[in-house]
Amino acid sequence: MLQLEGLGKNFGGLPALDKVSFTLPQGRVTALxxxxxxxxxTLINCLTGILTPDQGSINFQGQNIVAWPAHAIAKLGIQRTFQNLRLFPRLSVLDNVLTGLICASRQSIFMAMLRLPSLRHEERNLKLRALEALDLFGLTDKAQWPAAILAYGDKKRVELARAIVSKPALLLLDEPVAGLNAQETRAVSEELQNLRRMGHTILVVEHDMDLVMTVADQVVVLDSGSLIAAGTPEQVQHNPLVLEAYLGRMEATA
Ligand SMILES: Nc1ncnc2c1ncn2[C@@H]1O[C@H](COP(=O)(O)OP(=O)(O)OP(=O)(O)O)[C@@H](O)[C@H]1O
Ligand SMILES: [Mg+2]
Incomplete structure (x- = not known):
């Protein structure tokens, strides 16, 4: 589905990504x-067109999408969530999820101003799709709540619902359980396993190793911008380079 070849990105001369290559297989969950x-x-930002890589290629369904603008990449069906929440606080939960379908609407602004019956029909359809996505994450009861008053865990879920509502070809999740308690983490883990059963192709960035072990088919490991390991969760868990990367960090912060 997606191949990265020699991806590089520098900030002020320092490499944040250095010749990173790996493949995301269709219908599989890859943990980063x-x-x-x-x-x-940085890698997710390069994949979504928020950042332009300095080197390398990103092949998605047969096209090199490096340096494509973010809106064109979103139109191909690559959707994401953010490490730091990016919801519209005053909009309702439902409207936040509907923003994930803006690209899917076939109506122009001009047609929307005319309020044609076809538009009202389409609005109803989009709303149904948004409600379905909310249902997947147990948010149906809160559809009309302003996003601002939700608990943190539910805000993370609204982001997930908004990312999947357009039925994206590829879903990129940046730390979906960061800041959640154990119970909320288990719930999101189950929701991600559901998405996997539904056949979604997912790249999930995550520090929670229990979640990685439970949901991932393959794991790729970055350290200081370089790919240091790739394989099944079990292979990566026992890889000495990976242990060193994590232990080194723990010693440095001790
Ligand atoms: N916009 C930017 N300008 C300058 N440096 C940046 C920028 N974004 C990231 N960096 C640097 O690039 C490196 C990689 O950052 P990145 O945010 O991709 O790491 P990460 O693996 O997501 O870390 P975390 O687990 O903390 O989220 C870091 O050294 C960071 O300081
Ligand atoms: Mg990060």
Whole structure:
């Protein structure tokens, strides 16, 4: 589905990504792990067109999408969530999820101003799809709540619902359980397993190793911008380079 070849990104001469290559297989969950500052979010930002890589290629369904603008990449069906929440606080939960369908609407602003019956029909359809997505994450009862008053865990879920509502070809999740308690983490873990059963192709950045072990088919590990390991969760868990990358960080912060 997606191949990265020699991806590189520098900030002020320092490499945040250095010749990173790996493949995301269709219908599989890939976890991207690594210590803080390893380049994980930078990689997601390069995949979504928020950042332009300095080197390398990103092949998605047969096209090199490097340097494509973010809106064109979103139109291809690559959707994401953010490490730091990006909801519209005053909009309702439902409207926040509807924003994930803006690209899917076939109506122009001009047609929307005319309020044609076809528009009202389409609005109803989009709303139904948004409600379905909310249902997947147990948010149906809160559809009309302003996003601002939700608990943190539910806000993370609204982001997930908004990312999947357009039925994206590829879903990129940047730390979906960061800041959640154990019970909320288990719930999101189950929701991600549901998405996997539904056949979604997912790249998930995550520090929670229990979640990685439970939901991932393959794991890729970044350290200081370089890919240091890739394989099944079990293989990566026992890889000495990976242990060193994490232990080194723990010693440095001790
Ligand atoms: N916009 C930017 N300008 C300058 N440096 C940046 C920028 N974004 C990231 N960096 C640097 O690039 C490196 C990789 O950062 P990145 O946010 O990708 O790491 P990460 O693996 O997502 O870390 P974390 O686990 O803390 O989220 C870090 O050294 C960071 O300081
Ligand atoms: Mg990050």
């Amino acid at each position: 792990i690594g210590p803080n500052g390893a380049g994980k979010s």
